[in-house]
Amino acid sequence: MALFFTSLCWCCSVHIDKLTNKISEYSAEEFELLLQLDVLKSKKRIYDVLLKIQDVFSVQIFFIILANVFMCSSVIGGILIRNFGEFDQFIQLDYMYYLINSISCVVITLWIVGLIPIEMKKFQQRFYEKTHERLLLRYSTVEALHLKIDFYNEPDFVMTGCDILPLRRSTVLALIGTLFTYTILLVDTNMPGKVNNLNQSNIGTTA
Numbered sequence: 482m483a484l485f486f487t488s489l490c491w492c493c494s495v496h497i498d499k500l501t502n503k504i505s506e507y508s509a510e511e512f513e514l515l516l517q518l519d520v521l522k523s524k525k526r527i528y529d530v531l532l533k534i535q536d537v538f539s540v541q542i543f544f545i546i547l548a549n550v551f552m553c554s555s556v557i558g559g560i561l562i563r564n565f566g567e568f569d570q571f572i573q574l575d576y577m578y579y580l581i582n583s584i585s586c587v588v589i590t591l592w593i594v595g596l597i598p599i600e601m602k603k604f605q606q607r608f609y610e611k612t613h614e615r616l617l618l619r620y621s622t623v624e625a626l627h628l629k630i631d632f633y634n635e636p637d638f639v640m641t642g643c644d645i646l647p648l649r650r651s652t653v654l655a656l657i658g659t660l661f662t663y664t665i666l667l668v669d670t671n672m673p674g675k676v677n678n679l680n681q682s683n684i685g686t687t688a
Contacts, residue, residue: 483545483586486538487593489642493534494593496527497600504607509614517612524604528638531597535640545640546590549583550656554664556580561665588653595650598639 500523507516556579640648 482538482541483590486534486542487590489534490531490594490597493531494600497524497597497604499608500524500527501600502605504604504611504673507611511609512615517556518601519610519668520608531638531640539641540643542590542648543646546587546642546646546656549586550660552579552583553587553660557661557664591648591653591656592650594640594648595652598637598649601638659674 500520504512504520556576560576642648646652
């Protein structure tokens, strides 16, 4: 599911990049109103596809990321509570497999999907630069100016999970920080009880 979702997002980001490069191929004089409308229509089609992907995968991808974060937390917590070297070799391999698999799923998903707002921003900036250059060279019409203003005032598009989790690259650092913080807090909370149990068992053995 996560692989299919990231593949669709990757394809969309590639098409946005192609549109950005297409704008760069034209000079300010050539980038007239009809060409601007054609580029914006192509961008609108990609935008509609992204909205459909968002509607279909929003809930699933949120719970996939949440499940992998919990998996990371449980594995890291198990390693912190006990000495990793004390585990059987097969258990160590299981721990490392689940840890690497869950971290990779979260990081790769957010990294690829987070490319979409970056490419959108590049497209917006390139379109603005080209239309602004036409304005300075006095090629722009009133209709083109209104189109430029409306386009530049569009909000940034960011994929989300259940309208809760923004799928940006910066979310990777936020999740990692939250993961380690709360995992260590939970481990510290459970450690005093473990130490007391060990002390009581040692006292009973001595007696």
